[in-house]
Every structure is written in C-alpha cells, then in structure tokens.
Amino acid sequence: MRVVIRSLKGLALSLIVLFGVALAPPTFAGTQLWDFEEKHDDWKVANGNWEIKGGVYHVDKGGRAEHSLIGEEKWDDYTIEAKVRLDEHNWAGIVFRAQSEMEYYVYYLNVPNNIVELWRHKKGDWTARDNIVKTPPVQGVKIENGKWIDMKVVVEGSEFAVYLNGKLQAENKDDVYKTGQVGVWAWETEASFDDFTVSGDNIKDTLAVDPNHKLATTWGHLKRVY
Template identity: 30%
Template sequence: MARNSEKGQGLIEYALIILLVGIVVGGVAAVAGQQMSSVYSGLQPPLEGATPAPTEQAAATPSHPTPTPIPTPTPTTIKWEDWREVRGTQWRKENGYYCAGPGGEHRSFYGAENWTDYVVTFSGELHKGNGFGVYFRATNFKRANAYIFQYDPGYGRGAFLFRKIVNGRERSPFARVNAPATYQWHNVLRQIKVVVEGDTFTAYVDGQQVLQASDDEYTHGGVGLRTWDGSEACFSDFKVTFIENPERDRDDRDEEEPVEPDDRRRYRPCSLDDFTSGPAPGWYGTRGRWRVKEGMYRVSSGGEHRTFCGQESWTDYTISLKANLRRGKGFGVYFRATNVSRLNAYIFQYDPGYGRGAFLFRKIVNGREQKPLAVSAAPPGYQWHKVTRQIGVRVKGDTFTLYVDSQEVLQAKDDEYTHGVVGLRTWGRSEVWFDDFMVKLQSPAKSATHLRQYRSKGGPESPFLSTNRVRRPYRALTNGVEIR
C-alpha cells in the first residue's frame, strides 16, 4: 500500500511542475510580445512610405533596337494661293474652292518640274460648259508640254480621255472611253484621281477606274488645272502623293554624295563616253550624221548637226569635254534642253564666225535661237582651228559659267529653263572632233567643289569675266594640244 501511494504522489508532483513551467513560459511570452509590438509600432511609419521589394525580377530590355517602321507616303495638300495662273482672267477663290470661268481657255499650274511619279486627287464640279482637265508631268508652263486627263462632256456624246500637249497645243487623244448615255456631267461634285507611275497613267472617277493609258515621252513635271469653251468649274481638296521608288531614291542619294574628279562611278549615262568604239552609247542625233571614228565623236562638214544625251529631269550639273574645230564656223554645247525635236534650251557657242570671233551664251526657244545672253570677244590672233580645247560649262540655278582651257571666260544669268538634257551642235559646214564628254550632276551643298579641275592652279580666278550683255576681250587663254 505504502509503495503505491508514493508512486501516485510522484505523478502529481510531475504534473504540478509541468503546469508551473507552462505558466512561467506564458507570462514571459506575454511580456516579450508587448515589447515586440512596441518595436514594430515604432518602425511602422517609415515602412509605410517605403517601396516594397519586387516579388519577381523585371524583364530585361532587348539588346537590339526596335526597327523603325517605314512611313506611309503622306498626301500633300496644296494651297490655292501657291498656284501659277498662266491663262484666263476668271480664276478666283470662293469658300475654299478654286474656280475658273466662264470664259475662254483657263490654265493654272503648281509644282516642281522635276516631279516624276505621283498620285493626284481632288474634287471637281462642272457647273456648265464642255469640261475640265488635270495636267500632269507638265513643263514650260507658259507654253506647256504635258499630259492631261479630261472630264469632257463636249467630246462626242461625252467621254473621259488622255491627251498629250506639245508646246501648248493639244494632240488627238491617245486613250478614250465613252461615258454612259445618261451620265450626269454637270452640277455633281466628282472625286477625281490620276495615278502617274512610269509610262502608265490610270484615271478614277468616284472611286471607279475609268481609263488607263501608256506613253513614255514626258518623264517628269508639275500639275495643273484647265477649263475651256466657256466652261465654269470649281475644285477643292487638291492633293499630290508621291510614289515611293527605291531604285530612283537610291540614285538620288548617290548624287548627293561627294564625288572626286577621278571617281567615275557616279557619272550618269553619256557621261563616261570616251568614244572608244562603235556608236556613241546613250546619244541620239536629231539632225545630221554623227559617227565614232578613231576614238572621237565626229561630225563632217555640212549643214546643221545636233545630238543629245541625258534625262530631262537633270537640273544643276557640270559639263566637260575636249573639242577640236577642224574647220568651219563653230560648235556649241546645249544644256537644260527639253523637247529636242522642237528645241527649248540654252547653248554655249565656240564661235569664230560671230563678229571677229567670240564665246557666247544663247537661249533657244521652239528651235529658234535668240540674241546672245552674254558675249566675250576673243583676242586678235586667237587660234580657233585645229587646236584641242578643254571646255567646261557649270550650270547652277540661274547662273551659267564657261571655262576654256581651265580659265573662266564668261558668265550669264537666266531663269526660264530649270532642267533638261545636254547636247552638241555644229553649223556652217563645220567639222568638229569631240572627246572625253562628261556630265557631273551636282548637289547644292557640293557644287562649289565640282569645278576644281577646271580652275587655274595657284592663283585667283580669272579677271576676264564677262556677265550678261557685257563684252570684254578674253586675253588669257592658253593654247591647247594640236591633234595630228
């Protein structure tokens, strides 16, 4: 009995000890908890304003840049105030519309003559009369060479058509489609669109394609509007959108790069002609017989001879060549020439037949030469024949400068013709040998460096400079090398 009582007493004591330990631990925890709460409370204000650490790592920025998207061509809205009215007295602006007529022929133009491929859009309403037209690839606005799309109720029973304009005169349509018999021509606002790309032209009226044609004579030019035969029409929302052409744009960038005198990679067709064999590539003769012989481009004695090369969109450039007048009255170098069959151009003339011999600049209008723009007389005894001369003609803006044997001898100014091809001319039973003909297209920023090869070395520019209609003797030319 006594042994069992002692065992029970021991168990009770162990239980009481465990309970006492639990009470003590609980009390200590309570006190510690209050202290931890105080510490947390003291830290809470600054923690509330802090930025929490991110739970995930931010995505890394790509090491390569994002490609820039290619911009879509944006239509250029044209202000009516900027148009050039060349014919008609009834052009007027009314509530945002550009109106013409009634009356006779009305023509108005806009844009740069070196524009090539583009889309023309506008709204047009014919109030009365026989129609209206939209010019494109128009040059020489006063006496236009251009194409035109005509909205023409006066043609037959009414038609849409494309024509060519040559020296201001319209030719027969080269494409035409008749409108339906019940088509409403008057007092309806029509949406007109003409796409000009390469040698193909497409016309749309109110979103529907009505006509397409092809022709390759005119490659560039501005835009315009026309009414005729007492018509009255109003136009609005005229826009031009240029068509992207990667090959053409690449060529334009090439032209703007610096070009060293001996770097022939940037020269244009007809510019590299040293006439080494066969017919001269890229040249086309419109009058007389031209031939390549013994590495030179030659014309035998006879009447008028002309030959041309290049693109009518050329504007500023430098021409260089070697020329030997074997006999006769002279030779010339055309520049900014257009419509070569009935020529508009400038020309430099090496002209022993003018007075006692002179260098001069002329203008050619519809194939007829005008009085000289500038003349510089050669000194007495100057050797005109059987001597090879180095000729340089610089064409920049409205200023033309002539160099002969590296000497500046003549300068002239005129602003009528802004672009065109180059060419050669002889007359008066002249026999001439040409060689090393080159054309270097100029960018405005680089053009000042392009004539270093023509200037005299080691000194100031020649003082024997002649400007428009000022005549001074040219006294400093050096003799060339005679061709044997």
Template identity: 30%
Template sequence: MKSYLFSAILVLTGLAAAEPEKLFTAPNLEGWKTQGAAYWTVADGVLTGQSDDKKQSSVLWSEKSYKDFTVECEFRYSGDVDSGIFLRHENEQIQVGVSRSLKRDMTGSPYIGSKRGYPQEASGVKDVLKEGDWNRMKVVAKGNTYTVTLNGKQVIEYVSDTAKESGPIGFQVHPGVKMKIEFRNVTVEPLG
C-alpha cells in the same frame, strides 16, 4: 504595345506612307502661278476656274514639281466645259468635260498634245459621271503610265510614250468656251 512598336519601326525606317498634301486650303493661290487669263479663284477650299466673254486660255500650274504621284479631287461642272488636269507638262492631260475637237464629253481620257490628240478613250464614263454634281477623280501618274478612276470605277490605264519624268500639275480653262469648273478636296501624294 506591338502596334506601337511596329508604327515606330515604320517611321524610323522610312516605310510609313506619306500623307497626301491638301491643296487649296489657303484663301489664296499661294504656291501656284497662272499662265494666261486670270480666271482662277479659291474660296472655302473650292478652286474655281471661270472664263468671261473673251473665252481666253488659262492654266493654273503648281510651283512644285512631282515625279510619280497620285492626285485626287472632286470636280463639278454643267453644260459645255473643257477642262482637265495636266500631268508634269502641257502636253499630257486627263480631260474633264467636252473636247473642243471631238465635240463630246471625254472625261477621264488622256489628251496627249495636238499631234496625238486622244490616243485612247476612257470606258464606262457615261455610267458613272454625274453632270452638275460633284464627281471624284483619282489619277495615278507612275512613270509613263496613267491610271484614272472616276467615282470609284477605273476608266482607263494609258501608257504614254511622251511622258516627262517630273514636272508641275496644272488645271485648265480651255480657250474658245465660256465655262465654269470647280475643284475641291484636291490632294497630291508623291509615290515612292
């Protein structure tokens, strides 16, 4: 009885935690828009970005904007892949795969536009990243601070001086590389 009353009070006062929104559950890309090449598909809850021989750029943007949020997903790739998750705009990204400029895997590291590049590198990624298998990533974007956890290990906390207050979330296929990246179990949870 006490548990029920406490739950009712939380709901009535608005203190109950919001449920994470599950993304890519529909068999299409409803609620998303593609910028660049049409490389994105969704099937059985798996979002796939796969380029062709033209190796063009493609970003899949949410039509919805987010302020402070947590985005969680599983991703899988093998070989030379350059992808990432954009946070509120195209100049703030958490890298997945090999950086075109640095020629090495920078998964979990923030990429802050072409002028800033990678201002800080995620640590301990080699110890936890499973290339060719599913990896779990959690990105918390709270104000101008980004905290990234990879397969249960926090790999970075970065404070950006160029973060936007709100904006969409995006998934990237980088130009100049023939690649395939998969995302599944993608959720976003607004904070506060």
C-alpha cells in the same frame, strides 16, 4: 559554357537589330493638300481667270486650255485626287507631268460625250496638243454640269490611270514627259475644283492633321491607305 555565351551573344545581337528596326522612322509617301478655304499663293496661273471663291478654286468660262499649276518639275510618280465640277459648258480636268506652261498631260471630262479624254500639250500655242486617247463612255458615272465628281489620276512611269468616283475608267501609256507639276484645267468652261491632293514618294509631306478641319475625313482615309 562557350555555347551558352555564343547563344547569349546571338540573342543580344538579334535584340539590338529588332530594337533598331522598331526605332527606325516609317517611310510613307508624302502628301500635299489644298482645300481652298484660304488664299494659296503657290498656285501659278498659266492661262485664264482663276480665283479662290466660296472655298473652291474656280475658273470663269473663257478661252482654251486655261490652267493653273502647282508643285515641282522634278516630281515623277504620284497620285492626284480632286473634286471636279463643270459649272457651265463641257470640258475640265486634271493636269499632270507639266514641264512648262505649254508642255503637260491632261485627263479631262467631256460632258456631251460622257467620256474622259487624254491629251498631250506641247510648245507652240495654248492649243498645240496631241490626242493620245478618247476612252469609251465612262462606267457608273454621269458627267454633267453642276455635279461634283471625285477624280483620281495615278501616274507610274509611262503608265497612267484615271478613276471617277472610285471606278477605273482608263489605263494609258505615253513616255514623252517623265516628270512635272500637277494642276487644274478647263477649255471654254466655267469649272470648280476642291480638296486637291497629290501623293508620291518624292513629294514633301505638308499635310496638317486638324480634327476640326473640313478634310478630317480625307485625312482619315489617307491614313487608312498608307
């Protein structure tokens, strides 16, 4: 009889544990998204003439290292995805680990050489920077004016990776900036950005689910990924 009681107690304990696990909230990485269908006051322009126009975030062709930032300086590891179009001239891309308006990394597209470059900007001037790496010509993608490119930057610790249209182009390392905001960037180039998302474990989730939204497909993709 005692054996039966002990067995029942063990079964009850197991059921309680399983029930608790089932009720525990899932832990997913948070995602924030900007589709630029409306005004976004949370983007902070550091340099350049940026505006939301025609459902995209646009910068006029102007000076060097023109960029706009979003997010929190404490963000560390995350994945950024955005559509990037170089409308006129040669250089534009994605900022990450921005600790200030002058201290950040940027992966940017280079039209003339059909490559992706990684630079580390630093204090002193908008153009104060160090070239970390110039990758070989990109694979499976042609970087050209007027063409949308899906760009993804994955940041984990001191390791970075950049993808174009889903194809891995480069993996690099640097450990100077360990946290920081994200953003968009151009150098003497008119450029447009759309469907900008950032996902990470310490990022608050603000992604709204709207089946009639133009990003319903993107949300469906995110749900499959996570």
